[in-house]
Amino acid sequence: MAAYILRRLFLIIPTLLGILTINFLIVQAAPGGPVEQTIAQLEGLDPGATNRVGSGVKTDTVQTTTSSGESSYRGGRGLDPDLVKEIEALYGFDKPAHERFLQMLGNYLVFDFGKSFYSDKPVVDLILEKLPVSISLGLWTTLLTYLISVPLGIKKAVRDGTPFDVWSSTAVIIGYAIPNFLFAILLIVIFAGGTYFDWFPLRGLTSPNFDQLSTWGQIKDYFWHITLPVVASVIGSFATLTMLTKNSFLDEINKQYVLTARAKGLKENQVLYGHVFRNAMLLIIAGMPAALIGIFFTGSMLIEVIFSLDGLGLLGYEAVIKRDYPVIFGTLYIFTLLGLILKLISDITYTLVDPRIDFESREY
Numbered sequence: 001m002a003a004y005i006l007r008r009l010f011l012i013i014p015t016l017l018g019i020l021t022i023n024f025l026i027v028q029a030a031p032g033g034p035v036e037q038t039i040a041q042l043e044g045l046d047p048g049a050t051n052r053v054g055s056g057v058k059t060d061t062v063q064t065t066t067s068s069g070e071s072s073y074r075g076g077r078g079l080d081p082d083l084v085k086e087i088e089a090l091y092g093f094d095k096p097a098h099e100r101f102l103q104m105l106g107n108y109l110v111f112d113f114g115k116s117f118y119s120d121k122p123v124v125d126l127i128l129e130k131l132p133v134s135i136s137l138g139l140w141t142t143l144l145t146y147l148i149s150v151p152l153g154i155k156k157a158v159r160d161g162t163p164f165d166v167w168s169s170t171a172v173i174i175g176y177a178i179p180n181f182l183f184a185i186l187l188i189v190i191f192a193g194g195t196y197f198d199w200f201p202l203r204g205l206t207s208p209n210f211d212q213l214s215t216w217g218q219i220k221d222y223f224w225h226i227t228l229p230v231v232a233s234v235i236g237s238f239a240t241l242t243m244l245t246k247n248s249f250l251d252e253i254n255k256q257y258v259l260t261a262r263a264k265g266l267k268e269n270q271v272l273y274g275h276v277f278r279n280a281m282l283l284i285i286a287g288m289p290a291a292l293i294g295i296f297f298t299g300s301m302l303i304e305v306i307f308s309l310d311g312l313g314l315l316g317y318e319a320v321i322k323r324d325y326p327v328i329f330g331t332l333y334i335f336t337l338l339g340l341i342l343k344l345i346s347d348i349t350y351t352l353v354d355p356r357i358d359f360e361s362r363e364y
Helices: 002-029 034-043 047-053 081-091 097-109 123-158 163-177 180-191 215-235 238-253 256-263 268-286 288-298 301-306 312-322 325-353
Strands: none
Touching: 002 097, 002 325, 123 163, 123 215, 123 238, 123 268, 123 301, 123 312, 123 325, 163 238, 180 215, 180 301, 215 301, 238 268, 256 268, 301 312, 312 325
């Protein structure tokens, strides 16, 4: 197992390199980068743009250039070429793309992700600042999803074809068919003062006076705010896991070793949890890393936007809109690395659940 773990760890390097390379090429080819955005704001005499370029740059630097000094940027042909060069230097675009890419890789090796173009904060600090919100949402969503889906899937498998299985499958399919962001809007309309009840807050993870509350008051305030976002996230997550659990158990229940165990006189719970559970849960464990990454870092983006939760999903969304490249590539690097490590952990968990599985014999 040690040799397999070492091989997987070494494979992380080319995997990260490939993902970063592909995304770097795509992002560089996309129009509307930070230089173009700043030029567009300067054309509109936006004071915020001149502040980013430098305190010595005045709005009167927006002037007409000669045809020989025209800028290659769309919308920048009316700007002083020296100003355009200053903007390029500000965002690091005064160097060729391959040099910027190699410099980025060198910095990432020592986990130096640079500063955000717009907030002037280190990318790591931004991630750490937003992480508690996403962890809160992702942790409770994952916990409730597994607590609901696994027992429900097992019960559906045991009672396959019964009225319970039929109506629960109908509820699961309806929940799966409704996107979680639409369900979030429905919850707001019904329970957050939209049309009917005003039972839950509309935005934020805590109240403005959170620090002044007692410990018990802070706990109640936290769960008061997190309830609707978590419910909306769970609705969109538990359907797939429920059906996967059911199908996994159904597949194992119909195998010969289960019939043999029953023939020996074992009770149904002994057969189900002593023999079937270990084999059926392998697929569930295999899908856990992808579920964690999806729930923690991607699936919560729309939920965070709708409920005004300042987490990683909202950070990534705003970074893409603003073309904040350090944040885009820094979060991509960190999330990809976490995903690969979680995948390795799931393989190790495989062997803990079923020691018969031998990854050493796999060929690459």
